[in-house]
Amino acid sequence: MPRREDLRSVLVIGSGPIVIGQACEFDYSGTQACRVLMQEGIRVSLVNSNPATIMTDPEFADATYVEPITRDVLEKVIAKERPDAVLPTLGGQTALNAAVDLHESGILAKYGVELIGAGIETIRAGEDRKRFKDIVTGLGSEVPRSHICHTMDDCLAATADLGYPVVIRPSFTLGGSGSGIARSETELRRLAGAGLDASPVTEVLLEESILGWKEFELELMRDRHDNVVVVCSIENIDPMGVHTGDSVTVAPAMTLTDREYQHMRDVAIAVVRAVGVDTGGCNIQFAVNPRTGRMVVIEMNPRVSRSSALASKATGFPIAKIAARLAIGYTLDEIRNDITGETPASFEPALDYVVVKVPRFAFEKFPGADPELTTHMKSVGEAMAIGRSFPEALQKALRSLENRAAPFSWDGPPGDREELLARCAVPHDGRMSTVHQALRAGATVADVAGVTGIDPWFVDQIQAIEEIAQRLAEAPAPARPGPELDTAALWTAKRAGFSDAQIGQLKDLPEDQVRLLRHAFGIRPVYLTVDTCAAEFAARTPYLYSTYDEQTEVPPGGAPKVIILGSGPNRIGQGIEFDYACVHASFALTAAGYETVMVNCNPETVSTDYDTSGRLYFEPLTLEDVLEVVHAEQQSGPVAGVIVQLGGQTPLGLSRALAAEGVPVVGTSPEAIHLAEDRGEFGAVLEAAGLPAPRYGTALSYDEAKVVADEIGYPVLVRPSYVLGGRGMEIVYDDATLEDYVGRAAAASPGHPVLIDRFLDDAIEIDVDALYDGEELFLGGVMEHIEEAGIHSGDSACALPPITLGRADIARIRESTEAIARGVGVRGLLNVQYAMAAGVLHVLEANPRASRTVPFVSKATATPLAKAAARIMMGTSVAGLRAEGILPATGDGGTLPLDAPIAVKEAVLPFGRFRDARGQGVDTVLGPEMRSTGEVMGIDEAFGTAYAKSQAAVYGPLPVKGRVFVSVANRDKRSMVFPVKRLADLGFEIWATEGTGEVLRRNGVRATIVRKHSDGPGPGDEPDIVARILAGQVDLIVNTPFGSPGQSGPRLDGYEIRTAAVRRGVPCVTTVQGLGAAVQGIEAIQRGEVGVRSLQEYAARLRAVPVRGDTPPDRPGTAS
Amino acid sequence: MAGNGTARSSGPDVPAILVLEDGTTFRGTAFGADGETFGEMVFNTGMTGYQETLTDPSYCRQIVAMTAPHIGNTGINDEDPESRRIWVSGYVVREPARLASNWRSQRSLDAELRAQGVTGIAITGTRALTRHLRERGAMRAGIATGTTDSGALRERVLASPQMTGADLAREVSTDAAYTVSPPDGVGVRYRVAAVDLGIKAATPLAMARLGCQVTVLPAASTADEILSGGPDGVFFSNGPGDPAAAGYAIDAVRGVLARGVPVFGICLGSQLLGRALGLGTYKLRFGHRGVNQPVKDLATGQVQITSHNHGFAVAMPDGAAAGTTFATDFGPAQITHVNLNDGVVEGLRLLDRPAFSVQYHPEAAPGPHDAAGLFAKFCALMDGARGGAHAQA
Ligand SMILES: Nc1ncnc2c1ncn2[C@@H]1O[C@H](COP(=O)(O)OP(=O)(O)O)[C@@H](O)[C@H]1O
């Protein structure tokens, strides 16, 4: 069936900010969808509040609305665009829920818009757990026994029937949020309570526990002609009870016989048909009892998901892209398989390799959060690796995590067997290495399988790795060349995925020594193709992975190649923004005639789409793996350069070592990078340029620290000198805290000095992104933070153009930035953070690389900074880029016209997802350590409206009436009076705690005093504020932390208030600056000024829109 | 939990070599029984079902290489074999399981291969081997364990028999007829004579479940012998070898067609029907062996994912394109199915007589069940032939 001609204009809904459980996999799927629709000549409009995404680039849609994904915004966009259909199945749960809402509020009907991809009934049937279970049982298949509950009493009754442990799962939530396993009534009350809150329809499902069963997933596609294919099977190594997003998973399934697999396939297909997914992809989860083979269906997602992104990368079958084609009417047999170019998409990929995915967590960022893995997803990212055997893939995946503790280790004794087995029994981050250590300590495969429920086959594979390690350790030192055994043992180890570093550990040799020997023995990886068909047909798409096998498949290169190093697994502080920069570089350099080569290991991203670059290497970003890729590419043709500046700290950290090995690193030189990264060297650069910076010193002991502190004066900002992303930073106001901190730091990493900076109080923080070619500085954008310095730049909201800085300030910022760029020797992007205190502009730090804010700035100013940077690194000048029209002919981000729109970036924090072991929430106070997972952008004519949009995109719309609760720290009492008074004038009822209330009253603001949490319930049990918040009596919370931002051990009241706010989803302002902005926002909404405008419209005003041609046309064969 | 944690393969690694007739040599370690073996080198892309594959008689005299790296993970059980023994003459894998883990597993694959005297080899380059066969085509090969002398082995490979022209159906077929009856609770509605050219256990069972009393007959049975019991329909099974070499079976098909008794053929059975209708058959470069082949039903336009194991195929009749009608001794016929990967003929039917066939495996095992409906279609054909006497509900 050809495509539907009646679809001329389609609205795509994105997934909003990156949050745990919904990350850049939806940028990947959304970008593919937009590309497909545009290729089909359909008008594409897009709504997505996330500026860091590639899909929100003006070139991927005809009208890109970076606006909150809320009902009224969507209605405004629909009214303006009048699309024929809405495509919600590629924007994750957010888009699906938005679609349901549009349907229920009658908006779709009102404008005669159709849902494509999945109809409303299908969405309901798939997402409503009760209905779904009825469908499955109706087909004669099994599901875990369960009860639907709407109240706590229902829950107690249900548990009486199901018994403990019992699984709690809210309907219509994502990444298992609000779900968990209750082993007692207390736990039940806690989890079910949270679950009922979390579910948009206050409904939870209580379910028979099948903890310890094997868990599987199938990814399916179905077209409107009822052709169905199973794209991939995925097996979870961690058994049932650990969310698939947190499990180590492997594709294809390893432990099913054909009978069992085909039965699973039959049930999956029957379910897809019954649920009615008729034009797209979906994912179905199964559990299998390892002792009896009994199989039950767990759930389905009638949309593309994290797993479908993984499946796409694992098989080379682009699920989202094909789902988009199916949604507009094509059938599978009409769509060609891009990889082979000849065979159709109506087939099931055959793999001749093994894929392993491992999750990446960030517990260190949330002290107190319960690190036990459960049914509620906690990981912030993932890495995938491909190998020709499970051990090879597993070990590659573990080193892809860039977490020292992740890869199997042989340094030191394993520890106590029993103690290790006990630890294996509880799912946790790093469980695979715990399993390995237990085996090292003498536990048997059966022991480990017994306590973990991990299939013995997998445990035995880890045992095999251990045996290979032992044989290698015993083999005569490879230092003595000759004996067959050495090379044999080395080959075996490399085939099993051992890194040179691990081999070095076993042979007690330095890593580079091992590399030399290995090369001397001629032991190098080959690169094989992900070809969807196990080599049955020739592949035409160079999507490669390394393995110690035979016959490399790297195609000979023609045009000079540029290798771009990606950023690896998402983590807090290094996420999708860096993928954005890498992808842009790839597009820009392809357009400039280079062959681009992408290296990355993050399956969620656009950069690891085989369509993005000329060649894709799905590889870990370690020195060893990168050097081998560079070697392989040099063998196949000239390599013009390797780009390390765009993937964040990961590749940047490799730059020196790469250069030392003779790799042509382009852009800012490794020496220059060192100048900016090294505190001392950088100090000298500033000195030379006469730029002020906070005074600082370093100390190894408390005594030394005290000397520094006394000299520079409190407050001071302390941090370990060796970490990034603001890790371990604290603001210290007195000797006692300083002593405590230095003590902890010394314990954490002996011998590493602590950095002590003068902390600038009440300073305005300013972020700058700029381009420098050695001659000319292009000021990309100047962002003024809304929160004061002391709150990590990644966590604070900011405005662009700056709202309170004058021409003179900007001029000073420009000079300083240029001085730094020149002093350091930047070629490409530079990010500088300043703090303006008492009129003095202090330099906080400079990052000689793409920063988190590059995509935000690029969108706010309609200037493709990352593209320009890539070209500059390859030698083009700013002037040249202005001439080409990639950069504006005149002016830059520092000279934006006065009528330029104002863009506000707001951070999205994951506090809602974490609970400590007792089930209490973790605190939401912001500090110098970054903890946000994502960001949104609000853009509009005036600051107030833009800010309001940014808030709406994170918390839902700001209230325009109702109750505001105010409780602020003493130092904020003066500055809060005016904005709170304004709220009262705007018609809000003001509640306050005593101290705050008095100040307000004295200033003539009527405020009702409410009981603090610490006061507890009052006479006639008058509820305290926390109770009131939980009861939904408060619409806006203003609570600045007592003590200081970032101070650890939060004062309880504030803590309780903020966690209650998170739990109830009430907007909560934690800084006075934020309050001021919120007030402006509320006024703007009340005045009804909030409209929608596309980036293209703004761009038309700022400068010519980037032409559609900027997107490299898809390789021939991608069109159907 | 039978099998879990048990049945670890034993002994130190014994060297072994795999040599193709063009001299290409792969070195690896012995897997399964020690010794030397020869056959046609083919690859199979299925990721599950090694036990069914090994016991599929169509693999007689073939050395099968699995493209999926890990083989043997779920061990061997007594429920899944497709015939009384392993038929492959040699087995090539990359990562033989060290441990069998499955609730139904009874012993390890390695132990089973040893017990049945099947020689195998574990090599790293299974992908390189597959690509070689894809480019050069299936060819003769040999595996020898405990030696590294590839020259000597190649000599013997060149001396070994070719697959083209080989009649192997009689070699794998049952010597005596036997009957498979419907399971309890299912009444006998049809009597089917199934000619065993290398039939798999799943096939008679699939028919029996639909109420067929299946009498399985030796490959060499003549039309008269086949029809002597007055069956409602005749089934020609899959099997090994070159259809052109099985003249006796082609005569049998013609004989049955002449009497107008409903005919259903699969795989080799389909090739025999093709030849009976006067169409040619030819050897594919490297065949179809796997469980992911997209086959389009030209009547409905539907695509099914099907299980394949064949090296020969029916040639598209001159002039006729897929779907168009062409004349045969038994009246007009049509090509009903094609493979979307390479356009190979996948299905035939006569328009005026109750006969049809498919090149793939509706009984699956291993593979998807998408085509299972074809057995019901055969039953409907038998109903029709009896003037709908037992018209199905
Ligand atoms: N009945 C159950 N017993 C034990 N674990 C379960 C049960 N149901 C689900 N789980 C675990 O919880 C995880 C999340 O459940 P799922 O239904 O997939 O929710 P989500 O929509 O968050 O993916 C699953 O991956 C599985 O490991």
Ligand SMILES: Nc1ncnc2c1ncn2[C@@H]1O[C@H](COP(=O)(O)OP(=O)(O)O)[C@@H](O)[C@H]1O
């Ligand atoms: N001297 C200082 N005074 C006030 N705030 C500071 C100072 N130094 C750093 N900060 C705050 O700490 C945050 C993180 O510090 P930064 O040096 O940028 O580390 P990172 O490498 O994590 O970005 C900054 O965004 C800023 O808000």
Ligand SMILES: [Mg+2]
């Ligand atoms: Mg799930």
Ligand SMILES: [Mg+2]
């Ligand atoms: Mg910073």
